[in-house]
Amino acid sequence: ARSAVEHLLALNATAITVLCDDGVQRTLAPEAVGPGMRVFVPVGGRIPVDGHVVDGVSDIDTSLITGESVPTVASPGSRVYAGAVNLSGTLTVEVAAAGQDTLLAEIARLLESAEQRRARYVEIAARIVRIYAPTVHFLAAVTFVFWFAFGGAAWQTALLYGVAVLIVTCPCALALAVPVVQVVAANRLFRQGVLVKSPTALERLSAIDTIVFDKTGTVTIGRPELVRDDAWRDEDLHAAAALAAASLHPLARALAAASPGICPADSVEEVPGRGMRLETPEGEVRLGRGGWAGGAPSDSAALELWFSRPGRPD
Numbered sequence: 001a002r003s004a005v006e007h008l009l010a011l012n013a014t015a016i017t018v019l020c021d022d023g024v025q026r027t028l029a030p031e032a033v034g035p036g037m038r039v040f041v042p043v044g045g046r047i048p049v050d051g052h053v054v055d056g057v058s059d060i061d062t063s064l065i066t067g068e069s070v071p072t073v074a075s076p077g078s079r080v081y082a083g084a085v086n087l088s089g090t091l092t093v094e095v096a097a098a099g100q101d102t103l104l105a106e107i108a109r110l111l112e113s114a115e116q117r118r119a120r121y122v123e124i125a126a127r128i129v130r131i132y133a134p135t136v137h138f139l140a141a142v143t144f145v146f147w148f149a150f151g152g153a154a155w156q157t158a159l160l161y162g163v164a165v166l167i168v169t170c171p172c173a174l175a176l177a178v179p180v181v182q183v184v185a186a187n188r189l190f191r192q193g194v195l196v197k198s199p200t201a202l203e204r205l206s207a208i209d210t211i212v213f214d215k216t217g218t219v220t221i222g223r224p225e226l227v228r229d230d231a232w233r234d235e236d237l238h239a240a241a242a243l244a245a246a247s248l249h250p251l252a253r254a255l256a257a258a259s260p261g262i263c264p265a266d267s268v269e270e271v272p273g274r275g276m277r278l279e280t281p282e283g284e285v286r287l288g289r290g291g292w293a294g295g296a297p298s299d300s301a302a303l304e305l306w307f308s309r310p311g312r313p314d
Helices: 003-009 103-116 120-150 155-169 171-191 201-207 234-244 250-257
Strands: 016-019 025-028 038-041 050-055 058-061 072-074 091-097 269-271 275-280 283-288 306-308
Touching: 120 155, 120 171, 171 201, 234 250, 234 275, 234 283, 234 306
Parallel strands: none
Antiparallel strands: 016 025, 016 038, 038 091, 050 091, 058 072, 269 275, 275 283, 283 306
16 A cells, blocks of 8 residues: 555655765755755755755756646756656756655655555444454354254364354455455556545546546647657757767657667767757757757757757758
């Protein structure tokens, strides 16, 4: 029953790199980190605390908290939460909460509470078992006495008949079936990205007649895939994929996946919040946001990558 909670808490840091006032980095356990401390978060690492960014710019994957598969840009002043993944640049985060005080730990407590509390059908089963179990044991005893005292059976045979009554009626199965279903269902749903906060949520699903979906990833798999335009030539796609292969950004990973076998280009520089660039003898090649990579700037085009290279104004 605790496996889902343990899986969630495994995303939390077991050791946190703290920046001291003299600039020295120290590794501390989460329980030793307190508000006001400054934490260093490397590229590719999970943010270990709740807090706000004081230095650095980076793309961060907040899908664990928000459900949005498209990363957000974190810059000085941005609020960040434990469990988010730092994708493109190093960050320094001032701690607001750590360890069991983080939002990630609160989510784990909600899940554990939902698994432990009793739903309505669990309570009904428990009340029935309180009557059913002693009744079944009484009938099993009566069966043994009847066959041994009046049926002429040996005590071993009479005992076998009494045990058979217990096996067939099986009060334990009635007491365990409903709670086990609730726990297993909550666990499976969590692994599919659905957090069950109420023990009665699964029961109330039978009365639902309308569903309103929100957040990217609810009705999609949450992983972007490249939609190739006919105007793209294989040469351009492979060149862009060589830059994308050097990044952890989900859009870059989708582009790299569309060109399997392409190796990352050497000396690619990733500009946090903007994209990748590469200096070539012909000039600078860029892959990233529209306004930075030579395309049309657009705040709404969250799932667009623009690619520019010397000699190709289109």
